[in-house]
Each structure stands twice: as structure tokens, then as C-alpha cells.
Amino acid sequence: MTKSGKAKAVVNGTTVAETTEWEEVEGNVYFPPSSVKSDVLEKTSHTTFCPWKGTAEYYSLKVGGDKLENAAWYYPAPKDAASEIKDHVAFYKSKVTVSVE
Template structure:
């Protein structure tokens, strides 16, 4: 699977974890140079507290376009150290 935004591959992995129709990429498969920490947080009742990254590619920024669960609840333990994408990021095979 690949995550692509603004013409760049942000992440690529054969080992994504699919939860609620979202592909979670192993953190080591995500190109850190495109990520910037965000102060945004949301809560999922069964996954826990989510943190966000903004993406910056070629001078364009996509705020809060990636999220992850630094310390997921037990029911979502399979997505620890994984990152998912939205907000116009294409995830494709």
C-alpha cells in the first residue's frame, strides 16, 4: 500500500493494519521528513487518544492529515506505532 499526497509517496508498506476501513502504516514505513507534530488530539472510545501530524510537501501543508495512537487501548493494540491518513491523502495498492 502507498499513501500519496501532493505528488509524493508519504508512506509505503506491504504490512498495513486495516481498522475501520483505514490503512495504518508501520511508523518506520512513513517518511518522517514530511511530518510535523500537531497539537490536535481526539478521543476514540475504543482506541484511545489520537495524536496528529500535518504533512508538508513542496511548500504545501495539509494540516492534521495523519493520525496515530501513541498508547492505544488494548482493543486497538495492533495499531501501536502505526500511522493512518485522510484529508486528500490517496491510499492505494
Template sequence: MPSAEATWNGAVLAVTDKFETVEGNVYFPPSSVNMQYMKPSSTHTTCGWKGVASYYTVEVDGKQNKDSAWFYPSPLPAASNIKDHVAFWKGVSVQKKT
């Protein structure tokens, strides 16, 4: 069974064997994310078919990676499968394993 793992600055941010892939990004279910590393951000962006995204700043050992995680708390119907799932970018390593 395939699995996925997100890491940054030596910390495992998320790991799961159940994830969604949308537009090349791995979306981790909320229960698989280590929320101790997620700090809420005031940043929001809008996608025409997914809706409004909210962001987290990832913080590990006092180092911050601003807005490097995002999620859709109230996605549009076409993206309902990724509601509250978290995706990463900006140097966060996301690896899929088979």
C-alpha cells in the first residue's frame, strides 16, 4: 500500500497511507498531521474550483517556514475530498512510498 510522508528541518510533519493527490500535491488527512508544528497564519488564497485556502506556518525547533502548509476548511463541492486535508510546499519534503 502506498504511503506519504512530509518532513522539514528534521521533523516528520505528517505521515499516512491514506491521502489524496490533487494537481500533483499530496493532501494529508488531518489526523495524520503533527499539529504541534503547525502555527495558524492569517494568509488566504482562492482557487477557482477548490475555494478559499487557509495556511499554516511550519515551526520546528524555533525555525519558521512561513505559509508552507495549506488546507481547505470549506472547499467547493468539486474539492470536497480534500476538506481539512493539509498539503505542503516551500522546501517541505513530501515523499510517496510504494
């Protein structure tokens, strides 16, 4: 479901994603790809599978000399039921501070 307002993802005081429109699924904010700082993303080989969304691929985040393994995920080819989150990036809340205003 598309939401509006301000959503931000921060690691150690550094903003890694910021947008005024995002998707929310199962309590997670999915940031449009254009709102994520691509220079902090490092694609990994890790994947997971969700029965209704499909296969998620992962990124590690490189911020200020720190590397957070598999801290973000996205669905490059989601199932039809989750088509609105295609390529949108979500972050593990245990590794990244995600706020919504």
C-alpha cells in the first residue's frame, strides 16, 4: 500500500534512504530505488523466499567504515500480489533506524 509523508533510513547518523512516498508491507517500509543511496549498497548472494512475495535478494550496507551484512532486501521479480514493491528496498530494523513522519 502506497504511503506518503517522510520516511527515512539511518545508520550511525548517516541517512541511507529518504523519500516522501513509499510502500508499506507487513510493517516494513519499502523505499523506492531512487531514494536509496546506491553507494552504500553492496549486493550479496543471500536470498530468502516468501510464499506470497517471491524471492528476496539482499544488500549489505557500507557506512562510515562499518559493514552491515544483509541489512537490506528487495524483490527484483515479485509475485503479482506484491508487484508494487518491485525493486523497492527494505531494511532490517535491528540494523537500521527507520522512521516515518
